Amino acid sequence: MFDTLIEFIRDQYQTKDFIPLHAPVFSGREREYVLETIESTFVSSVGAFVDRFEQDMAKYTGSQRGVATVNGTAALHIALQLAGVKSGELVITQALTFVATCNAIAYCGAEPVFIDVDRHTLGLSPSALQSWLAENAILDADGLCRAKADNRIVRACVPMHTFGHPVELDLLVEVCTQWNLVLVEDAAESLGSFYKNRHTGTIGALGMLSFNGNKIITTGGGGMILTNEVLGARAKHLTTTAKKPHAYEYVHDEVGYNYRLPNLNAALGCAQLEQLEKFIEAKRALAGRYASLLQGSALQFVTEPADCRSNYWLNAVICESAAHRDALLAETNGKGVMTRPIWGLMNTSPTYSHCLKGDLSNSTWLESVVVNLPSSVLSEFLR
Structure with missing residues (x-):
């Protein structure tokens, strides 16, 4: 089966060279917009492309406000x-995630609580969340959720849409509202990716996106906060060093962060966003081909949840066993086709091994069984 899979992947990408897991594609107006930015001299945090990128992303996702970071x-x-997370508080998330999810919690002085995922979404399980809260938390007289063990406030819940597959958001909203x-x-x-026709990141109080070089569109490095107008205005203030508007004075009214996305990167993002639906069409087509190839085989292809449209950022398969996974990784990488295992669980990381957790x-x-397959946009969709 491994040789058939490798041959199939090489046929999709029409090359005998090394095939990466996910490479960026620059087939639109990227060069034009970046050169326009350079010629304008506004290459840093102020410029027309930053505003445009925020507005275009808000429009595409259906969010009231987008704030680039x-x-x-x-x-x-x-x-x-x-969201109000403060030092000493707890934030619920999944153990099966990239470390950045937990690091952002730690930046607030808070600690993650690790809850299990569902197999069909690879994301935070509403039933596991409800079970952990029922057993380990209470609502105090002020309506605050607190851990029974030490009375710490449990402030927020952060599900991650693994590989672009939406979690069960309706059920998570119910549990979060209850607690x-x-x-x-x-x-x-x-x-x-859309959950019941609503874009991921727009259903909670706040959401965020990444435009790292390996994402479906890239700004080289970059991110976006999605939220309402009120929180969006606060996000813009905090991410621009909390500087109050003034023609020439420097007035900063609270501790802020220099988290602004440079105009140069935003120019790249604007050009990439113009091609997003074409990229998704290509990635969904590739996912369909993988699913057809692997049907009935020992490799179970991970498909989008019901009532969702996944972007299939990274295609994934579930192997029969850990040994089967290791063999697949060794064979593919040994023959110049990049595959990788899923992340190690965050509760096993030395940094977060002391944190509370549920059954995982x-x-x-x-x-032990998930492997990502090459998922770059197919060149045939760029003609």
Whole structure:
């Protein structure tokens, strides 16, 4: 099966050279917009392309406001601050995630609580969340959710839309509402993914996107906070060093952050966003071909959840066992086709091993059997 898969991948990308997991594509007006920025001399944090990128992204996602940041981690950090997360508090998230999710929580002085994922979404499980809260939390007289063990406030919940597949948002909203938790969506990987016709990152109080070089569109590095007008205005203020508007004076009225996305990067993002639907068409076509190839085989292809449109940022398969996974990784990488395992669980990281956690049976199993396959946009869709 491995040789058939490798041959199939090489046929899709029409090359005998090394095939990366996910390479950026610059087939639109990227050069034109970047050169326009250079010629304008506004290459840093002030410029027309920053405003345009924020407005275009808000329009595409259906968010009231988009605030561009230097990367996705910065976007999540500010989103958590706006959610009210304070030092010493707890924030619920999934153990099966990229480390940046947990690091943003730590930047606030808070600690993650690790909850299991669902196998069909690879994202935070509403039933596991409800079970952990029912057993380990209470609502105090002020309506605050607190951990029974030490009375710490549980302030927010951060699901991550793994590989672009939306989590069960309706059910998560119900649980978060019941327990007075602020829902903050880590939609770093899911630009172009929709849950019941609503874009990921727009259903919680706040959401964020990433435009890292390996994402479906890239600004080189960059992120975006998605939220309402009121929180968006606060996000813009905090991410621009909390500087009050003035013709020439420097007045900063609180501790802010230099998290602004440079105009140069925003120019790249504007050109990339113009091609997003074409990229998604290509990636969904590739996913369909993978699914057809692997049907009935020992490799189970991960498909989008019901009532969702996934961007299929990274295609993934579930192997029969850890040994099967290791063999697939060795064979493909040994023959110049890049594949990779899913992340190690965050509760096993030395940095976060002391944190509270629930039963992580699904997460532990997925960690041992999931492999990502090459997922770059196919050149045939760029003609």
